[in-house]
Amino acid sequence: MAKYIGKRLLMMIPVLLGVIIVIFSIMYMTPGDPARMILGEAASASAVEELRESLGLNDSYITQLLRYITNVVFKFDLGNSYSSHKPVVDEILERFPTTILLAAISVTISVIVGVIMGIISATRQYSIFDKLATSFSLLGVSMPTFWAGLMAVIVFSVHLRWLPASGSYGWKYWILPSFTLGLSSSATIMRMTRSSMLEVIRQDYIRTARAKGQSENMIIIYHALKNAMIPVVTVIGMRFGGLLGGSVLIESVFAIPGLGKFIIDSINMRDNLVVQGGVLFLALSFSVCNLFVDILYGFIDPRIKSQYKSSSKRRIKKDEATN
Amino acid sequence: MEKILEIKNLKIEYKSNERTVEAVNNLNLLLNKGESLGIVGETGAGKTTTALGIMGLIPDPPGKIVNGEIIFEGHDILKLSKNKLRAVRGKKISMIFQDPMTSLNPVITVGDQIAESIRIHEKLSRADAVLKAKEMLELVGIPEERYAEYPHQFSGGMKQRVIIAIALSCNPELILADEPTTALDVTIQAQVLDLILKLKREKNTSMILITHDLGVVVEICEKVAIMYAGEIVEYGTTEQIYENTSHPYTRGLFDSIPDIDAKEDRLIPIQGLMPDPADLPKGCSFEPRCRYSTEKCKESNPDTQEIGNGHFVKCYNYIKRGEQ
Structure with a gap:
């Protein structure tokens, strides 16, 4: 198992290098001059030129790319932000907890709502509840989150005045954004749970459990759920990984100072180093998230766990054979 | 009769x-x-x-x-x-199913699957149910050390023995x-037939x-x-x-x-x-x-x-x- 995890961590290196090259190239080719953005429209051409020189922006593409990679790989240095002059790493770490918190709360909401509704829908297939849940999930996937967020603000903040519309100064501020995000992802999770459950409850081993005299509730909880969880966990993991960087829209709607909003603002300000660092960071957290999901598979399904083990065993055997 | x-x-x-x-x-x-x-x-x-x-x-x-x-x-x-x-x-009444490959739950240990039916029908503590399940495993010719293994670690014949152990665990009529x-x-x-016959005659x-x-x-x-x-x-x-x-x-x-x-x-x-x-x-x-x-x-x-x-x-x- 440890060997498997180690192997997967090593495999992240080329992925992250690729991400660096792609995002660096995109930012390099994007029109607009960071130096001009920093100094403003009023600055003289010579001042801009001087700043470009000192930031190293006049060097060739390859020189700049190699310099960036060297700094990242050997010094863990993502550079300083052009606008705040603080290290990019600090800027990201300052905002990341907010983003993680929002992602965690909304994923928790979506898992609770989605999995429970999915199970009930599957066990009472074609019932009124199932039909309502299906329409709810259709609504959930069809509504763009930013629009749902705006609607939530109109209803709960403007008309009912129950909850604050934007900012992050206390737990009340988290309710609208996390529920908007959570409910919209719960739709996908619900669909996945439902279809996966429907498949599992028709399996022979469920009949075996009934033949033992087990109660229906225990059959669902003890026998069916764990078997139905693999595709659901995949969706949850993707969703969480996506939310780490993808709650940009919701962060913007509710003015939450998270990583997504920070990256968007930096793109507008042509703060290249922040954008590159931010995207790299998101790619890293997404990869870690995926690895975590894959490890989780092993705990859910012993057959997958034995594959993880046997793949490293096979390698040992092969090594022995070559020696 | x-x-x-x-x-x-x-x-x-x-x-x-x-x-x-x-x-x-x-x-x-x-x-x-x-x-x-x-x-x-x-x-x-x-x-x-x-x-x-x-x-x-x-x-x-x-x-x-x-x-x-x-x-x-x-x-x-x-x-x-x-x-x-x-x-x-x-x-x-208990049933021995036709297909041992699909009749056992792949994510639950074979021992627990036997202990489950014992726990449902007999007022036994978890530990006692485990003991009885181990007895059942031995009875069908599987060493009790394999209690905590999963169905995919068993051959077809052994899976069928496990299913027989489940069916016989509560001494059905x-x-x-x-x-x-x-x-x-x-x-x-x-x-497998000899096993079923033997257990049937004993009980x-x-x-x-x-x-x-x-x-x-x-x-x-x-x-x-x-x-x-x-x-x-x-x-x-x-x-x-x-x-x-x-x-x-x-x-x-x-x-x-x-x-x-x-x-x-x-x-x-x-x-x-x-x-x-x-x-x-x-x-x-x-x-x-x-x-x-x-x-x-x-x-x-x-x-x-x-x-x-x-x-x-x-x-x-x-x-x-x-x-x-």
């Missing part, structure tokens, strides 16, 4: 898109305590459906028990409440063994053995029921069925077994196929394939008649003793 199970006029249907499949048709069956009954018939004859009906496990929808009574130890199983039925399942050896290779088949359990292997039936069963298209066409003791085969279908089954002493180039198969169970013939359902069929067989479905002491046959022109 004390009756343990009596089935009267059982009729089970499967409904799908306006087609109604009559899987079991007016089935009557009697089983005494401690007896073994073999139900023999080709695929689709309704053998498994009958067993699932006794367990109350017919998937509804699409299946439905339309008519009949299943009287087990004096109570009609079909009239039991859900909770009472659950108390019967696994405790009084009646075992329904649904083709327990079909999915296994021949050497393992014999082992004086009654058993219904569903199979399409007449050889297995002779070895194990005192009584035989031959099923065809949802009906029992011949029923009697094993001797009666073998020595005095009366129904043309049973005759056909025997004829299609190769005889080790005779030098035969070809077997004698039963001509044709089983009728579509959604569209059974008006008369006898075996008539289209029957060598002995007459006009009367086409027009009306024969009643079951007793032709010897406890030997029943459902045929107008059954083969009389010595006529073969």
Whole structure:
């Protein structure tokens, strides 16, 4: 198992290098001059030129790319932000907890709502509840989150005045954004749970459990759920990984100072180093998230766990054979 | 002899898109305590459906028990409440399923799957249930150290042993063994059958053995029921069925077994196929394939008649003793 995890961590290196090259190239080719953005429209051409020189922006593409990679790989240095002059790493770490918190709360909401509704829908297939849940999930996937967020603000903040519309100064501020995000992802999770459950409850081993005299509730909880969880966990993991960087829209709607909003603002300000660092960071957290999901598979399904083990065993055997 | 199970006029249907499949048709069956009954018939004859009906496990929808009574130890199983039925399942009647590959839960250890049924029916602590489950494993010839392993770590024969251990864990009165050896290779088949027989003798359990292997039936069963298209066409003791085969279908089954002493180039198969169970013939359902069929067989479905002491046959022109 440890060997498997180690192997997967090593495999992240080329992925992250690729991400660096792609995002660096995109930012390099994007029109607009960071130096001009920093100094403003009023600055003289010579001042801009001087700043470009000192930031190293006049060097060739390859020189700049190699310099960036060297700094990242050997010094863990993502550079300083052009606008705040603080290290990019600090800027990201300052905002990341907010983003993680929002992602965690909304994923928790979506898992609770989605999995429970999915199970009930599957066990009472074609019932009124199932039909309502299906329409709810259709609504959930069809509504763009930013629009749902705006609607939530109109209803709960403007008309009912129950909850604050934007900012992050206390737990009340988290309710609208996390529920908007959570409910919209719960739709996908619900669909996945439902279809996966429907498949599992028709399996022979469920009949075996009934033949033992087990109660229906225990059959669902003890026998069916764990078997139905693999595709659901995949969706949850993707969703969480996506939310780490993808709650940009919701962060913007509710003015939450998270990583997504920070990256968007930096793109507008042509703060290249922040954008590159931010995207790299998101790619890293997404990869870690995926690895975590894959490890989780092993705990859910012993057959997958034995594959993880046997793949490293096979390698040992092969090594022995070559020696 | 004390009756343990009596089935009267059982009729089970499967409904799908306006087609109604009559899987079991007016089935009557009697089983005494401690007896073994073999139900023999080709695929689709309704053998498994009958067993699932006794367990109350017919998937509804699409299946439905339309008519009949299943009287087990004096109570009609079909009239039991859900909770009472659950108390019967696994405790009084248990079932050994056909396919060991799919009948065990892949994410639960085999030991826990045995302990589960013990925990459901017997007031035992978790630790005691585990001990009993380990005993059951040893009983079916699996070392108890393998308690915490998962089904994928077991071979097919061992999985079937685990399923047998589950079925026997609460000392049931009646075992329904649904083709327990079909999915296994021949050497393992014999082992598994010996095991079932041994355990059955030790605990004086009654058993219904569903199979399409007449050889297995002779070895194990005192009584035989031959099923065809949802009906029992011949029923009697094993001797009666073998020595005095009366129904043309049973005759056909025997004829299609190769005889080790005779030098035969070809077997004698039963001509044709089983009728579509959604569209059974008006008369006898075996008539289209029957060598002995007459006009009367086409027009009306024969009643079951007793032709010897406890030997029943459902045929107008059954083969009389010595006529073969």
